[in-house]
Amino acid sequence: MTPEPLAAVLEAVRAAGLGTVSLDLTGVRDKAAFMDRCARALGLPDWFGRNWDALADCLTDQGRAPGRLLVVTGWQEYAEAAPQEWIVAQEVFTDAVVYARERGSGLEIVLALGSRA
Incomplete structure (x- = not known):
């Protein structure tokens, strides 16, 4: 089995006491699906309005963790479709x-x- 390419990085980040979050965008082809995927992966609050401003607000809300690394995978399909x-x-x-x-x-x-x- 091949080790995950970012496994060592994620381990180091976690060892430093920071949180890690994976956002897998595989299959996402539009904004609605992107926002839904963000809401699930990031555990966004009920008030998340599924728009760009609301996403920015949630990403900058540092009450959620002392620091975190967000790893976005599978984004190429979305980048091409939209x-x-x-x-x-x-x-x-x-x-x-x-x-x-x-x-x-x-x-x-x-x-x-x-x-x-």
Whole structure:
């Protein structure tokens, strides 16, 4: 059996006391499915409005964990099916990471090139 490509990274992140979350976008082809997948994977609150602003709010809510690594896998299909939406998703991810860094709260997002994390 081949070890997962990110296994050592995830182990190190967890050993440092930070949380890890996997967001598998395999099969996602539109914004509604993307938002549903985010809601499930990230355990988002009931008030999550399934729009870009609400996702940004949830990603920057650091009351949820002292720091975390979000590993996004299977994103290529969504990027191809809805390229403009994927651009917005990347902007939301980037802005959330920048916001967290400015506050020293430790959010990092990795887009994995392989199929799973």
